[in-house]
Amino acid sequence: xxxxxxxxxxxxxxxxxxxxxxxxxxxxxxxxxxxxxxxxxxxxxxxxxxxxxxxxxxxxxxxxxxxxxxxxxxxxxxxxxxxxxxxxxxxxxxxxxxxxxxxxxxxxxxxxxxxxxxxxxxxxxxxxxxxxxxxxxxxxxxxxxxxxxxxxxxxxxxxxxxxxxxxxxxxxxxxxxxxxxxxxxxxxxxxxxxxxxxxxxxxxxxxxxxxxxxxxxxxxxxxxxxxxxxxxxxxxxxxxxxxxxxxxxxxxxxxxxxxxxxxxxxxxxxxxxxxxxxxxxxxxxxxxxxxxxxxxxxxxxxxxxxxxxxx
Amino acid sequence: xxxxxxxxxxxxxxxxxxxxxxxxxxxxxxxxxxxxxxxxxxxxxxxxxxxxxxxxxxxxxxxxxxxxxxxxxxxxxxxxxxxxxxxxxxxxxxxxxxxxxxxxxxxxxxxxxxxxxxxxxxxxxxxxxxxxxxxxxxxxxxxxxxxxxxxxxxxxxxxxxxxxxxxxxxxxxxxxxxxxxxxxxxxxxxxxxxxxxxxxxxxxxxxxxxxxxxxxxxxxxxxxxxxxxxxxxxxxxxxxxxxxxxxxxxxxxxxxxxxxxxxxxxxxxxxxxxxxxxxxxxxxxxxxxxxxxxxxxxxxxxxxxxxxxxx
Numbered sequence: 001x002x003x004x005x006x007x008x009x010x011x012x013x014x015x016x017x018x019x020x021x022x023x024x025x026x027x028x029x030x031x032x033x034x035x036x037x038x039x040x041x042x043x044x045x046x047x048x049x050x051x052x053x054x055x056x057x058x059x060x061x062x063x064x065x066x067x068x069x070x071x072x073x074x075x076x077x078x079x080x081x082x083x084x085x086x087x088x089x090x091x092x093x094x095x096x097x098x099x100x101x102x103x104x105x106x107x108x109x110x111x112x113x114x115x116x117x118x119x120x121x122x123x124x125x126x127x128x129x130x131x132x133x134x135x136x137x138x139x140x141x142x143x144x145x146x147x148x149x150x151x152x153x154x155x156x157x158x159x160x161x162x163x164x165x166x167x168x169x170x171x172x173x174x175x176x177x178x179x180x181x182x183x184x185x186x187x188x189x190x191x192x193x194x195x196x197x198x199x200x201x202x203x204x205x206x207x208x209x210x211x212x213x214x215x216x217x218x219x220x221x222x223x224x225x226x227x228x229x230x231x232x233x234x235x236x237x238x239x240x241x242x243x244x245x246x247x248x249x250x251x252x253x254x255x256x257x258x259x260x261x262x263x264x265x266x267x268x269x270x271x272x273x274x275x276x277x278x279x280x281x282x283x284x285x286x287x288x289x290x291x292x293x294x295x296x297x298x299x300x301x302x303x304x305x306x307x308x309x310x311x
Numbered sequence: 312x313x314x315x316x317x318x319x320x321x322x323x324x325x326x327x328x329x330x331x332x333x334x335x336x337x338x339x340x341x342x343x344x345x346x347x348x349x350x351x352x353x354x355x356x357x358x359x360x361x362x363x364x365x366x367x368x369x370x371x372x373x374x375x376x377x378x379x380x381x382x383x384x385x386x387x388x389x390x391x392x393x394x395x396x397x398x399x400x401x402x403x404x405x406x407x408x409x410x411x412x413x414x415x416x417x418x419x420x421x422x423x424x425x426x427x428x429x430x431x432x433x434x435x436x437x438x439x440x441x442x443x444x445x446x447x448x449x450x451x452x453x454x455x456x457x458x459x460x461x462x463x464x465x466x467x468x469x470x471x472x473x474x475x476x477x478x479x480x481x482x483x484x485x486x487x488x489x490x491x492x493x494x495x496x497x498x499x500x501x502x503x504x505x506x507x508x509x510x511x512x513x514x515x516x517x518x519x520x521x522x523x524x525x526x527x528x529x530x531x532x533x534x535x536x537x538x539x540x541x542x543x544x545x546x547x548x549x550x551x552x553x554x555x556x557x558x559x560x561x562x563x564x565x566x567x568x569x570x571x572x573x574x575x576x577x578x579x580x581x582x583x584x585x586x587x588x589x590x591x592x593x594x595x596x597x598x599x600x601x602x603x604x605x606x607x608x609x610x611x612x613x614x615x616x617x618x619x620x621x622x
Contacts, residue, residue: 019359041386042353048330067389075352078378
């Protein structure tokens with residue numbers, strides 16, 4: 001049985017939030033872990049609305065230091081402290097963020113009684129920034145007004161999974177189980193009793209999610225996120241802004257779709273829409289002309305990463 | 312016709328917000344002006360939900376520098392700048408806030424392109440901090456863990472209002488109108504033609520609103536807010552916490568009611584409820600035993616200040 005791997009959009013708006021829509025924030029859930037990606041204002045209320053436990057958040061990834069991507073951190077950290085958190089929290093961000101958080105919490109008379117481990121991002125190349133038992137997380141450079149990173153979350157497939165009935169049938173020893181998990185056939189006294197593919201389930205495909213916000217179009221991005229099952233790419237503008245998007249360091253819906261197409265992504269979610277678009281159907285339609293499996297981000301929606309039918 | 316004078320509760324929760332409830336923030340509307348009182352996280356989304364124009368906000372009052380009372384300022388000011396604000400904004404708060412706001416916006420690479428005028432609060436005594444054509448605003452000290460002020464908004468009644476038919480009837484001159492507005496009878500050639508009360512509408516009662524959050528019980532507060540039409544007083548706890556509320560520097564619902572009773576307030580709104588109370592009916596009932604005209608704060612509710620029937 002595959003672990004749950006789901007993305008919840010907590011905030012999809014661009015810098016100016018509306019009454020209905022929060023600034024950028026996403027929760028990526030893998031089994032019992034929650035990876036928080038950006039933390040715009042109101043993120044803690046959105047986490048509560050989606051019944052996502054603050055305790056399960058051990059890693060927060062901040063793409064860049066524009067307020068609509070991190071102003072929710074002040075309140076979230078303060079609430080974590082008030083709820084009695086003791087576990088360490090890892091924050092991956094521009095090194096300046098450490099100073100900002102410490103300055104504000106000190107001035108506001110709050111000491112955060114739990115350890116915060118800051119990890120300064122690099123903006124030069126794709127970099128492995130976290131490896132857990134089941135997940136590898138990479139940062140990669142985007143092209144925005146200030147230093148900005150995207151993030152790639154790649155599931156680690158842990159060897160071969162043996163069919164329980166085969167353990168029973170061949171009365172596999174501890175050593176035989178270990179070898180089978182590494183891909184070996186079952187050989188006893190120099191005789192092949194079963195091939196590995198008979199003993200094991202078909203190998204699972206590793207699933208991956210990538211987050212790209214905010215950025216102007218950059219052909220390199222597709223290379224960083226090759227074959228991801230689910231890609232989020234900002235689409236601040238529609239084709240009416242073609243030619244002007246570079247000046248704002250943002251992308252059009254078609255450019256987001258081009259990245260998804262070049263990367264051979266499974267599915268594309270677009271968001272970070274400018275408030276100039278009262279209805280995003282047009283942006284969605286434009287992206288779908290290039291990459292049909294494009295969807296518009298909806299807040300409080302839970303999207304599986306990868307094929308849900310593949311167990 | 313009296314000017315509109317209404318309070319909208321934008322956030323009523325205590326330090327830990329819930330999925331349904333925002334931290335402290337209120338908008339006090341007088342005619343076309345909006346006075347913003349505290350600015351917890353999510354305030355800008357709540358302003359939008361209540362269709363309150365950001366442009367009409369020229370004065371923001373911050374009671375104290377605990378995050379749940381000001382963490383919404385970062386996003387609000389940033390949005391004001393993005394919307395092209397040019398008009399000055401006045402902020403009344405502890406002097407530290409100026410440093411915090413400047414530090415964060417500089418670090419986040421945002422210059423706020425409109426003038427912000429900081430007014431440092433005094434925590435010693437009741438102080439007139441703003442006087443406009445139609446309103447006087449006072450700060451007064453509360454008793455909390457850190458320096459904290461309450462705010463009193465007092466409508467200025469602008470002299471006597473002359474009945475238009477009297478101007479016609481007596482063909483009042485400019486000078487006579489001025490004198491009548493100051494309370495004089497109409498005297499010509501040493502002869503009294505009409506008493507002032509015949510010439511004018513009955514004098515309007517000045518309306519007032521006071522905001523008290525966060526504070527432990529202090530008998531002095533009633534003196535600062537004597538005879539206000541509408542009083543907001545925090546009621547973090549119920550009677551189950553009696554005797555312990557001082558340690559938290561907060562009040563019980565009964566203490567809030569006692570302040571309203573001593574002040575001879577018209578109406579009391581209680582809020583800032585601890586999340587330990589899933590249902591605030593009990594806190595409301597406790598307050599009503601002492602001050603029957605007590606109501607529980609509800610977000611997005613618009614409450615008139617003073618008697619709506621008195622035009």
